[in-house]
Every structure is written in structure tokens, then in C-alpha cells.
Amino acid sequence: MSPERFRRIEELYHAAREGTPEERAALLAQSDPELRREVESLLFESSVGEFQDRHAIRNAAELLEDATVSRLQLGARLGPDRIEDKLGEGGLVAGKYQLLESLGRGGMGIVYRAEDIKLHRAVALKFLPADRVSAPEVRERFVLEARAAAALSHPHICTIHEIHDEGEAPFIAMECVEGQSLRARIKDHPIPIEQTVSLAMQIADALAEAHRKGIVHRDIKSANIVVRGKNGRRARRAVPQTGIR
Amino acid sequence: MKAWGSGDEAALGRLAEYVYPELRRMARRYMKDEAQGNSLQATALVHEVYLRLVDVNNVEWRGRAQFFAIAAQMMRRVLVDAARTHGSRRRGGAPAKVNLDDSAVLSPSPDRSILAVDEALTALSQLAPRQAKVVELRYFGGLTEVEIVAALGISPRTVRRDWDLAKAWLSRELKRRERV
Numbered sequence: 262m263s264p265e266r267f268r269r270i271e272e273l274y275h276a277a278r279e280g281t282p283e284e285r286a287a288l289l290a291q292s293d294p295e296l297r298r299e300v301e302s303l304l305f306e307s308s309v310g311e312f313q314d315r316h317a318i319r320n321a322a323e324l325l326e327d328a329t330v331s332r333l334q335l336g337a338r339l340g341p342d343r344i345e346d347k348l349g350e351g352g353l354v355a356g357k358y359q360l361l362e363s364l365g366r367g368g369m370g371i372v373y374r375a376e377d378i379k380l381h382r383a384v385a386l387k388f389l390p391a392d393r394v395s396a397p398e399v400r401e402r403f404v405l406e407a408r409a410a411a412a413l414s415h416p417h418i419c420t421i422h423e424i425h426d427e428g429e430a431p432f433i434a435m436e437c438v439e440g441q442s443l444r445a446r447i448k449d450h451p452i453p454i455e456q457t458v459s460l461a462m463q464i465a466d467a468l469a470e471a472h473r474k475g476i477v478h479r480d481i482k483s484a485n486i487v488v489r490g491k492n493g494r495r496a497r498r499a500v501p502q503t504g505i506r
Numbered sequence: 507m508k509a510w511g512s513g514d515e516a517a518l519g520r521l522a523e524y525v526y527p528e529l530r531r532m533a534r535r536y537m538k539d540e541a542q543g544n545s546l547q548a549t550a551l552v553h554e555v556y557l558r559l560v561d562v563n564n565v566e567w568r569g570r571a572q573f574f575a576i577a578a579q580m581m582r583r584v585l586v587d588a589a590r591t592h593g594s595r596r597r598g599g600a601p602a603k604v605n606l607d608d609s610a611v612l613s614p615s616p617d618r619s620i621l622a623v624d625e626a627l628t629a630l631s632q633l634a635p636r637q638a639k640v641v642e643l644r645y646f647g648g649l650t651e652v653e654i655v656a657a658l659g660i661s662p663r664t665v666r667r668d669w670d671l672a673k674a675w676l677s678r679e680l681k682r683r684e685r686v
Contacts, residue, residue: 267633274674275667307674 273300278307282397308398353378355425358386358434365442365484374437383437384422388430400431407433409476417467419487444483460488525573526580533584571649571656578647582624585646589620626679630672637672640665 273292277285277300289297353359358375365372370387377384393399404426410433411421420436443460446452452460464486471478623645631638636658643649643657654665 262633264633271634271637271671274671278670302678303671303674306678307670 269296270299270303274303277304308402354386354430354432358384360386375434377434383439384434385419385437387433387435389432394429394431400426403431403433410435412474412476413471415467415470417463418470438487438489440487440489442484443486443488446488447483460486525577526583529577529580529584530587533588571653574647574649574653575643575657578643578649582642582646585620586624622680622683623676626676626683629679630675634672634675636660636664637668637675640668641672641676644669 273288273296277288280288289301292300354375357377357379359378361374361376363371364374364385371390373386373388375384375386376382389399389403404424407421407424407426410419411424414420419438422434422436424433425431464481468478468481627638627641630641639658640654643654649657651662651665654660655662658665660668
């Protein structure tokens with residue numbers, strides 16, 4: 262690559278990054294495909310970086326928010342500015358999901374256990390963090406993530422039921438896998454080698470299925486794997502956080 | 507340092523001759539004394555050298571920024587040399603994940619990520635010297651935005667944009683290398 266080429270990338274990158282989503286789309290559409298690919302991959306990298314940066318800085322804020330979650334579990338009234346407030350009366354989401362408890366949160370989402378009061382089954386609802394909801398590119402990624410995961414059908418991959426991407430609290434409804442995260446499971450006690458191998462094979466099998474469909478998870482880690490039941494006989498990716506290439 | 511502050515540009519070169527050995531000596535001593543696993547923000551070292559060599563009360567802002575700009579360049583050399591001496595090059599798989607927002611860390615254990623960042627940054631400097639310089643100052647020297655503005659004589663907006671683009675570029679390059 263030449264410095265001139267870099268300058269063209271630089272120009273388009275900043276214009277796209279500083280423009281509105283519509284302006285960005287128009288700018289990228291006008292440019293030659295190779296330039297466009299370059300700039301898109303950099304924009305993507307930059308958005309990934311933002312999530313990473315935020316993650317580290319927000320720990321303190323998240324601790325505070327967890328206090329809200331425990332209040333929710335106690336059934337108390339919630340303060341303003343929380344995702345839960347935007348969900349309507351009694352924590353009923355989209356008219357049929359009763360929120361029960363928080364299962365965890367990360368930079369990209371907050372997961373609740375809920376009950377589908379029509380079908381009488383447990384589900385997991387994944388919401389975008391309240392402060393990310395208004396960013397169009399974040400919502401777009403959220404939809405892409407759900408779509409990617411929905412394309413997969415595998416015993417070790419969490420099933421997507423639906424996505425609700427309108428309004429102030431978009432969410433993905435998915436199968437609620439009973440168990441604990443692999444991270445929690447191995448935190449204090451080592452697990453026997455046979456079980457380790459078995460889990461690794463199940464995870465690899467699930468990932469292979471995703472790869473066959475052209476989907477790359479990009480954030481496989483122990484916190485994103487749920488080990489089903491007490492014996493951990495079956496592994497599942499519980500929080501699909503997929504990237505597409 | 508004073509001579510340079512009062513306009514003697516050649517003094518800058520003489521100053522560098524003091525700074526580099528001082529940085530290296532302190533880095534060595536640090537790495538020898540510290541228990542494995544401990545690490546030190548490289549910028550802390552740069553600041554220490556600054557305090558040792560400079561009459562802090564007597565330096566104007568621009569002089570300070572330029573000192574750190576030079577020290578950053580040298581800190582990069584010290585860190586890269588240290589990583590090479592450890593014989594850590596390309597051994598033991600992919601480099602550790604690099605978070606460019608934290609400045610470089612001086613660690614007694616071999617650090618492959620320093621070499622990876624150094625290589626990617628050298629490649630970037632061929633294409634975009636100014637952007638690469640901003641990264642060097644910030645990552646290896648721990649300069650703040652205001653200090654970079656003073657050291658390079660560019661606007662705060664340019665510093666922010668350069669940093670943003672260079673960071674995206676380098677993260678992408680580092681991931682590509684990891685895959686190889």
C-alpha cells in the first residue's frame with residue numbers, strides 16, 4: 262500500500278465515522294469496493310475496540326446497576342433510568358414475558374431469566390445495556406447477532422425464539438439453559454480430565470456447526486458457555502455473541 | 507535541558523544521549539530486582555527519568571512535551587530490546603492481547619506483544635508517519651492529548667482522529683499477525 266492510498270482510506274474513514282449512519286452508508290456506497298472493504302474493516306475494529314474500552318471502565322457503574330437487579334429480585338419498585346422501567350407494569354415484557362431474575366451482564370447485553378406466560382416455559386431475555394440502546398449501529402449488530410444465532414440449530418447451541426427490536430428496550434428471547442457458566446464452574450475447583458475433554462468436544466462441535474454456516478463467534482470464553490445441570494453432561498453456548506464474516 | 511529550553515536545538519541531541527542510557531539502566535535494574543510476574547507501566551519509568559534529569563520547576567510546557575516525545579521513542583527501544591534479549595521472539599504461540607489504551611508495560615517476563623506492536627507500528631509509520639508518531643507518544647511515552655498537541659504542533663482534533671484511526675489499524679494488523 263502507498264501513503265496516497267492510506268490518505269484516501271483516512272479521509273473516508275473519518276468522514277464515515279463522523280457522519281450519520283445514512284451519510285456513512287452513502288459515502289461507502291460511492292467508493293470503490295476495495296477501499297470500502299478497507300474502511301469497513303477499520304470501522305468495525307474501532308467499534309469492537311469501543312466495547313472493550315467501555316467494558317473495563319464501566320465495572321464500577323455495573324456494580325451499581327447490579328444493586329438494581331437485586332432489588333428487582335426482591336420485587337421492589339425500581340428507580341428511574343433503568344432498562345427494567347421501560348418494560349411496562351409488573352416487569353411484563355412484550356405482553357408475555359415475566360421477568361424473574363438477572364442471569365448476568367456484559368458489555369453487549371443484560372440477560373434475564375423470564376417466564377413465557379402464554380407457553381409456560383422458561384426463557385432467557387437478552388437486552389442491550391440501557392446506554393447503548395440509542396446507537397443505531399449497536400442495534401444493528403444486535404439484530405445481526407440474533408439472526409446469526411437463529412440460523413443455527415444444534416443441541417449445544419442455545420435456540421433463539423424471537424427478537425423484539427422495536428422500542429426502547431430491544432431484546433432477544435432465547436432458550437433458557439439451566440446450569441452454571443463454565444467460568445463459575447471451574448473457578449474454585451478443577452474438573453476431572455474426562456469431563457474437561459467431554460466439554461471441549463461439545464464446544465468444538467457447536468463451533469464447527471457455526472463455522473459450517475459461515476458464522477464466527479468471536480468471543481468464546483468460559484463465561485459464555487453454560488454447563489447444563491449439576492453434572493455438566495451437556496455443554497451449551499448460552500450467550501451467543503456472534504460475528505459474521 | 508536548560509540550554510535547550512532557552513532555544514539551543516543542539517542541546518536536544520545532547521539531552522537524548524543522557525536519557526537513553528538512563529532509561530536502559532533503570533529498566534535493567536528494575537527487571538533484575540523485581541519478582542517475575544510484577545510489571546511496571548513504562549511511562550512511570552519515563553517520568554522517573556524526567557525527574558532525575560530535569561529541574562522540573564524550570565522547564566516550560568513545550569520543553570516538557572518534547573522531552574517526553576524523545577523519551578517515548580527511547581522507551582520503545584528499551585522495551586523492544588528487552589523483549590528481544592529475552593529471546594521471546596515468535597516463541598510459544600500468539601502474542602498476548604494488546605490493549606493500546608493502556609500504555610506499554612515493562613515486565614520481567616518476556617512480552618511478545620511489545621514486539622508485535624513495534625513491528626506493526628514500524629509498518630504503519632511507512633504509510634502514515636504522523637499517526638504512527640501519535641501512537642508512539644501515547645503508548646510508549648504515556649503522553650496525554652495536550653502533551654501530544656504540544657510536542658507535534660497539531661490540533662487536538664487531529665490527535666484524536668489520528669489516535670482513533672491508528673488504533674483501529676493496529677488492532678486489525680495485530681489480529682492478522684496472530685492468525686498467521
